Amino acid sequence: MAFPKLTVVKSLSEVSAEQADALILVGNLAAIDDEHYAEYVMSARQTDARIGKQVLLLQHVQAPGHRLILAPTGPLNRDYDDVREIFDAAHKAATIARDAGAIKPVIMLNGIPAEARYQEAELAAYLGACQSLYQGLEAREAVGEDILEPVQQITLVGQQLDAEWAMAVEAGKRVARDLAGTEPERMAPLKFAEYCRQAFAHTAVKVTVKDDVQQLQHEYPLLSAVARASIPVARHRPCVVRLEYQGANPQRTLMFAGKGVVYDTGGADLKTGGHMAGMSRDKGGAAAVAGFVKTVAELQPDDIAVVAELGAVRNSVGADAFVADEIITAHSGKRVRIGNTDAEGRLVMADMLSHLREEAADGKWQQPELFTVATLTGHAALAKGPYTALVPNRQASLADIPQALFAAGERYGDPAEISWARREDYQFVAPRTPADDLLSSNNGPSATTARGHQFPMAFLAISSGLAEHETDSATPLAYVHMDIAGSGVEGGDWQHGKPTAAPVTCLAGRYLRR
Template identity: 70%
Template structure:
């Protein structure tokens, strides 16, 4: 798994003296140029091209690596709404220009970015992650063309104080997340998703367990098994549950994840029509992000954490054995669920995973924090735009867990917004008869349903048995539902957009920051 190796130096001159370096990328606001040597080259270029300092451009400059400089403006960084993503975006644009120009060992320098400002204290990390995001190529393309052919940039030198091991651990996790989320549905069908995880965590401290016996799935994960029922007859599409476990040597708390891994979502019997099925191979972005975060954990091996993740890798196929609306299915927790719409399948897959994790957390002496991570609702994308939606339960709210994630996301350039669960959400998912305890969903699109990304969290609380661990219980458990439907791919383009790996950076910042 190759990506640009990071080297850090204190001064630009150290990078210039390295004979391997072959381009200089200058990122920042160019109202003032801090380096005198560079200012002369940039001013000279501005004399013939007024776009220099306003757009990302390559210019010729003597005395810098390769005699080529990419000037990558961020725009002003002092307005109310400015944030570190401007550095990420500038690095993203510059990386491709430098690589296309032939650079293989570029240098990154920040200009006019005040890293003492809280908003930009992670600017160096943002520059590196933006650089790597731009140069990432999909797994299928790497397998077909070869890494060296389509990802030729092998290292980058950063002028600034950054822990390279920490930065590359985050990028390793993001790369796993992008691979798993973005790969087409046959290459990343459930058994091959599991195979990728085995390979990604080979020779690490993470234990990988795969449950793929369908009878066992029906018994232990009955809601997930129902979603995958129509796929069982096709061996390469058969569902599985992938469990990832990391045990720190001196654990202070336990973090647990349920990841939605719908490798392809046809909508099931409530078929997606009108072109809305395209891009649904990315409906595994939540599971991908969970695996990505665990990869970062594996790279850093923190002593203070136990991390347990369960991923439901399932294809929501259509066929004679497909589950349908109106079925009543008893989940792992014993709750009876009436199916409202088969296209609301992701919450069913996560329900039993979360129920298993809830049992473990309740039996553990360690403080536990639980998450579901999913590309769950169009409503989250509509309500929050390109931001991750966080929906905490009562104990998480009292702990200010969502606020802590929000704060980490702001500083590290992986932003989220908080949505609160309300009584209306819990009323919405109540069973309507004595036959059922819960309704999985209404039968309309989430994007046109009031509180369309909040009420699924209420369903998950009920179906997983977390309603017995609220603020009124003897064993309260903090839980945050994370919906990345708006933040999971660049530009909101679910068919062609590059996966962003949200919220790997945010989670890493909160739990692993160094």
């Protein structure tokens, strides 16, 4: 699995002609540190007013490969500026470098303010370039990785970036983008599982795939209901991929349930009017969890354990499809009345979260923190835009888990915003009759439903049994729901946008920074 390898040097003078074939200057171009390049840019600005306003390629005889790429960030002193300005500028510049024929660019930051919000500017530049240069798995398989991704080396002039750590993050993001961005047949459930097996081969991560239909129906009844219409088609049958990593002396255990709906037709509540396009990306939550675990595998931290269950399922429509009004008993024993079959992701995760809840409560794992990660609601995208929505329970809030994730997202350029679970969210999913214990959803779009991305957290807490582990219980458990419907793809384009791998960088910054 190739991606641009990173070398960090202290100064441009350390870079030989053989090591580089383009120089990318990222930052404030009004005051370039290198006097020679500063004079050249000042002169060029006299004849080209675009300099300093947009990313440009100039010819310069002393630049590596005679290529000088100017990547201005614009102002960095405004209240709302953050490290993503550097990410975006490097993203644009890397594309120009590649298209110009460069395969070994050097990135040098210039004029970045010495403020806390830019302390990870070097990492942002590298990850921005890698995001730009990444090409999807199917394209690489069809055309050739070497052809589509010719840039195999990036040199960064920096003072603090740990190259090994940065590459581990990018390795995880690449796994997440591969899994999220593939079409529904290339990454059908069992192929999703096979990719995971290959990604974690020869690592300390144990991969277990549960694919026996009868076992799934018994142990994951809600997940199996979502998959019911897919079971007659062998290649579409569901599975649960379990990933386990244990450090030498774990102080905390991160436990994830990831939504891996490889295609969401909406089921019996069929998506119409063109809204089905892009639903092969509905596996972005499971993809992101696998990506984070890949970064864990690369870094092999001693102080954490990670347990993840990824539900790879196709929500097909057919004669045996589950329908609204059904009452299905979850793994936790809760009786769930189906409100809408297009609210399937929470069903897929509820059973996995219930399994993880049991393990966390019985003391098997040290200091557990539970998460669900999903491309769950249009409401999250509407309410939060390109930010991951964090919805914690009270125990997680008391432990400052969402606050720490928020801070890590700000620092590392993978931002999130916190939403709070309220009594209305629990009331929304409360049972209407004695026949059931809770309702999965209403029958309208989440984007037009008040608190449309918050109430699913309440459903997940109740349906998984986590609601019985609140702060006043004998075994309180911390839980955060992460909705990446707004942050999971570039530009919010779920059919064509490149996956962002959110929240891999945020999680890595919070739990894996050395």
